[in-house]
Amino acid sequence: MTTGTAPTRDLLSRFESLGDENRLRILTLLDRNEFTVSELVSVLQLPQSTVSRHLRVLADDGWVRRRSEGKTRFYRMESALESGALELWRVTAGTLAGARWAADDAERAQSVLAERRERAVAFFSESAAEWDALRDDLYGSDARFAALFGLLDPEWVVGDLGAGTGTLTDMIAPFVKWVVAVDRSPEMLAAAAVRLGERDNVDIREGELESLPVDAGELDLAVLMLVLHFAVEPRRVLAEAARALAPGGRLLILDMRAHDREEYRETMGHLWLGFTEDQMREWTRLAGFEAYRHIPIAPEPEASGPALFAATARKAD
Incomplete structure (x- = not known):
């Protein structure tokens, strides 16, 4: 009832x-x-x-x-x-x-x-x-850029080439399938291991950029973030990045525009005083890349270093 x-x-x-x-x-x-x-x-x-x-x-x-x-x-x-x-x-x-x-x-x-x-x-x-x-102050200086990593394909394997202490790897890892972090410095990689200890999709590898410890075609995206000016042979680094990328894979470079601050060789160990667009365009072409784009980045008012550029290219199919 x-x-x-x-x-x-x-x-x-x-x-x-x-x-x-x-x-x-x-x-x-x-x-x-x-x-x-x-x-x-x-x-x-x-x-x-x-x-x-x-x-x-x-x-x-x-x-x-x-x-x-x-x-x-x-x-x-x-x-x-x-x-x-x-x-x-x-x-x-x-x-x-x-x-x-x-x-x-x-x-x-x-x-x-x-x-x-x-x-x-x-x-x-x-x-x-x-x-x-x-x-x-509220969100951190990287917050406005971090969301852009959401544009990455979640199935990608990304190579952070010249990973240093793993800052970039740590930012990319939540958005992609796997990150291969490569650096030649054991001390840098030890710091990266501490930072990335809780990441279960990161592989830290010690090796030279001119001879990457990466299989051919293993990567979907190769990132060279402010490291190319430390390389003895930047052209070999680009060729190795191309080898490590799958056909159609992407290359992203951030580095300094050509400058005349000679003191950087002594104080910071720089081997190259930045790069011109013509250099980068020719080197990437010879390495097997196409669709090269070169974008000068406006310097921030408080920045004391040389102006930067961003470059992207695609490995030929």
């Missing part, structure tokens, strides 16, 4: 919660936008205690949901209403368009939302000069 009692009671409760004009006003607003209690108070021109009481009723009956951001609570119409409740609300909402309060509530709601937007605009207007530094 009790079969169906709970659903019936639930339906009755739904009807009862819609039997108050202020609750209908609240639901109409929350069906269109998300609001805080204080914003609803401003729109409805009702005491906060009254708005809070109605929200509790609507929440208990499953009409609205709440989410928190810090100390702020936002309310919105429940997006997963069961079919009976959804149809009930559609019928009800259809009769409310001409309600005496509908236009006034909608106008005040737009004012509240406009004020919310203006607060964000004001923040950015006041913070424009410091925004980059503030963003870096």
